[in-house]
Amino acid sequence: MIATLLPTYSRAPLTFEKGEGAWLIEADGRRFLDLGAGIAVNALGHANPDLVEALTQQAGQLWHTSNLYEIPQQQALADKLVANTFADTVFFTNSGTESCELAVKMARKYFYEKGAPERVEIITFSGSFHGRSSAGIAAAGSEKMTKGFGPLLPGFVHLDFGDLEALKSAINENTCAILVEPVQGEGGIRPLPDAVMKEIRALCDAQGILLILDEVQCGVGRTGKLFAHEWAGITPDIMMVAKGIGGGFPLGAVLATENAASGMTAGTHGSTYGGNPLACAVGSKVMDIVADPAFLDEVSRKAGFMRQKLEGLVASHPDIFEEVRGTGLMLGLKCKVACGNVVSAGYGAEVIVVPAADDVVRLLPPLTITDEEITEAIARLDRAATALAAA
Numbered sequence: 277m278i279a280t281l282l283p284t285y286s287r288a289p290l291t292f293e294k295g296e297g298a299w300l301i302e303a304d305g306r307r308f309l310d311l312g313a314g315i316a317v318n319a320l321g322h323a324n325p326d327l328v329e330a331l332t333q334q335a336g337q338l339w340h341t342s343n344l345y346e347i348p349q350q351q352a353l354a355d356k357l358v359a360n361t362f363a364d365t366v367f368f369t370n371s372g373t374e375s376c377e378l379a380v381k382m383a384r385k386y387f388y389e390k391g392a393p394e395r396v397e398i399i400t401f402s403g404s405f406h407g408r409s410s411a412g413i414a415a416a417g418s419e420k421m422t423k424g425f426g427p428l429l430p431g432f433v434h435l436d437f438g439d440l441e442a443l444k445s446a447i448n449e450n451t452c453a454i455l456v457e458p459v460q461g462e463g464g465i466r467p468l469p470d471a472v473m474k475e476i477r478a479l480c481d482a483q484g485i486l487l488i489l490d491e492v493q494c495g496v497g498r499t500g501k502l503f504a505h506e507w508a509g510i511t512p513d514i515m516m517v518a519k520g521i522g523g524g525f526p527l528g529a530v531l532a533t534e535n536a537a538s539g540m541t542a543g544t545h546g547s548t549y550g551g552n553p554l555a556c557a558v559g560s561k562v563m564d565i566v567a568d569p570a571f572l573d574e575v576s577r578k579a580g581f582m583r584q585k586l587e588g589l590v591a592s593h594p595d596i597f598e599e600v601r602g603t604g605l606m607l608g609l610k611c612k613v614a615c616g617n618v619v620s621a622g623y624g625a626e627v628i629v630v631p632a633a634d635d636v637v638r639l640l641p642p643l644t645i646t647d648e649e650i651t652e653a654i655a656r657l658d659r660a661a662t663a664l665a666a667a
């Protein structure tokens with residue numbers, strides 16, 4: 277008999293009842309160090325007092341009206357995002373997948389309105405992940421995600437990860453945009469080198485096509501900049517955001533330049549919940565904290581510390597780990613064993629890591645994790661690796 281929860285997840289037998297910063301407390305009282313942060317969502321840790329205050333204050337005031345009316349919390353957050361990024365305008369969603377949907381619609385509408393309706397093709401790289409909607413899976417293109425769900429949304433071209441030569445020859449008169457993650461998350465913590473990011477931007481400029489960046493996982497301070505593309509000194513035309521921006525409350529956004537957004541006039545897109553007062557009250561507080569340069573510098577410092585410790589861990593367990601990957605607090609351990617076994621061994625040592633493609637385990641701790649917690653997390657990963665080697 278089918279489970280009462282649709283069985284699309286194989287869940288670990290863990291039930292967390294409480295969270296405190298970088299810690300998750302299991303129903304049986306065990307305290308787990310959380311290097312997953314709900315897959316890069318709880319950017320400021322669990323039960324962050326500032327976010328709890330922002331949410332509860334708003335919850336006592338007003339939960340939902342509608343985008344038929346002015347929503348001051350939404351306006352305030354949009355203003356903060358515009359003030360701190362390349363963007364001129366913002367649309368709020370409830371998830372990364374919804375941000376992908378709008379990014380695709382916006383790019384196609386741009387060319388439609390410019391008199392080039394044939395420009396619908398969006399180029400993506402292998403290993404990418406943009407959500408589980410029809411557009412999201414068609415964009416990713418992998419068999420794992422698309423098999424059985426056809427007919428797929430047409431108009432996506434898939435190239436090998438980072439293959440600039442293939443990219444140059446793939447662009448033609450039907451191309452609309454290039455859509456990439458500056459750092460692939462689900463794909464196994466694979467950063468696109470800054471030089472490649474610059475080259476992609478230059479290609480878009482030269483060919484008059486749009487650059488869409490998916491910063492759903494790598495954005496909002498995760499790499500030590502507010503958004504990861506800043507490291508390469510470039511800006512996109514359209515950017516997808518979610519996860520960290522809500523600090524655990526469902527919130528996403530699409531940021532765009534005035535030019536890229538020019539096709540999106542009244543009535544062309546909408547969302548019942550997107551940008552509701554609760555989500556935006558929390559998102560505003562997240563931005564106040566994360567956009568502070570001192571906070572971002574601290575993320576980079578801690579990331580350096582953690583990376584150094586992880587290099588030591590890899591050196592101590594050459595049979596289990598191959599290398600450290602990633603940037604900022606978006607790190608990965610490439611495993612020589614099935615990464616699911618490392619994740620399970622982590623549970624045994626009361627430390628949480630997240631599996632990704634390419635046998636990589638992801639380390640995406642809350643950006644507020646302390647040095648002591650990083651040291652403790654590595655000690656627990658060391659115990660996990662030792663147990664796994666002995667098994």
Ligand SMILES: Cc1ncc(COP(=O)(O)O)c(C=O)c1O
Nearest residue numbers: 371372373405406407461492493
């Ligand atoms: C890069 C990227 N894009 C899009 C998504 C989809 O986001 P959501 O699960 O919030 O719909 C994810 C989720 O993991 C992601 O990592």
